[in-house]
Amino acid sequence: xxxxKTTIGKLVAKKLFRDFIDVDEEIEKEYGMPVxxxxxxxxxxxxxxxxxNVITSLCQKKLRIISLGGGAFLQEEIRKVCLxxxxxxxxxxxxxxxxxxxxxxxxxxxxxxxxxxxxIEELFYKRQNLYAVHHSKIETDNQEVDEIADYIVxxxxxxxxxxx
Numbered sequence: 001x002x003x004x005k006t007t008i009g010k011l012v013a014k015k016l017f018r019d020f021i022d023v024d025e026e027i028e029k030e031y032g033m034p035v036x037x038x039x040x041x042x043x044x045x046x047x048x049x050x051x052x053n054v055i056t057s058l059c060q061k062k063l064r065i066i067s068l069g070g071g072a073f074l075q076e077e078i079r080k081v082c083l084x085x086x087x088x089x090x091x092x093x094x095x096x097x098x099x100x101x102x103x104x105x106x107x108x109x110x111x112x113x114x115x116x117x118x119x120i121e122e123l124f125y126k127r128q129n130l131y132a133v134h135h136s137k138i139e140t141d142n143q144e145v146d147e148i149a150d151y152i153v154x155x156x157x158x159x160x161x162x163x164x
Contacts, residue, residue: 090134
C-alpha cells in the first residue's frame with residue numbers, strides 16, 4: 001500500500017493502450033463510499049470477500065491492467081488466481097522510503113489507523129513475506145514513475161513475444 005500501484009498502473013495502461021482498473025476504486029464506486037467507511041460500516045471481512053469476488057472476475061478478462069489493494073494479495077485464493085491467470089508485478093519499496101509516505105496515506109488506509117510506528121513496521125514486513133510470490137519484482141527506491149512503467153511495459157511485451 002502506498003507504493004504507487006495506481007499511478008504506475010495508469011501509466012502502464014496508457015502506454016499499452018489498455019484499460020486500467022483499481023480494485024479499491026471499483027469497490028468504492030459500488031458502495032458509494034471510500035474504503036475506510038466500507039471497513040467501518042460492513043467490516044473488513046465483508047470487504048475482503050467482495051474484493052476477492054471482484055479480483056477473481058477481473059482476472060478472467062484479458063488485456064487489462066489491474067491494481068490490487070495492498071491487503072488483497074494476503075488472501076491465498078487471490079494470490080492463486082492472480083498468479084495463474086495474470087502477470088503479477090511486485091513493486092518493492094524499502095521500509096525507509098515507505099515510512100516517509102505514511103503521513104500521506106494513513107487517512108485512507110484503515111489497516112494503519114490507530115497503530116504505532118512499530119506496529120506499522122511489523123505489518124509492512126509481514127506483508128513483504130507474502131508479496132514474495134510474483135512473476136517480476138521491481139525495486140522502486142530512487143526510481144522515477146516513468147522508469148518503472150517502462151520496465152513493466154518492456155516486460156509485458158517480451159512475455160507476449162515469448163508466448164505467442
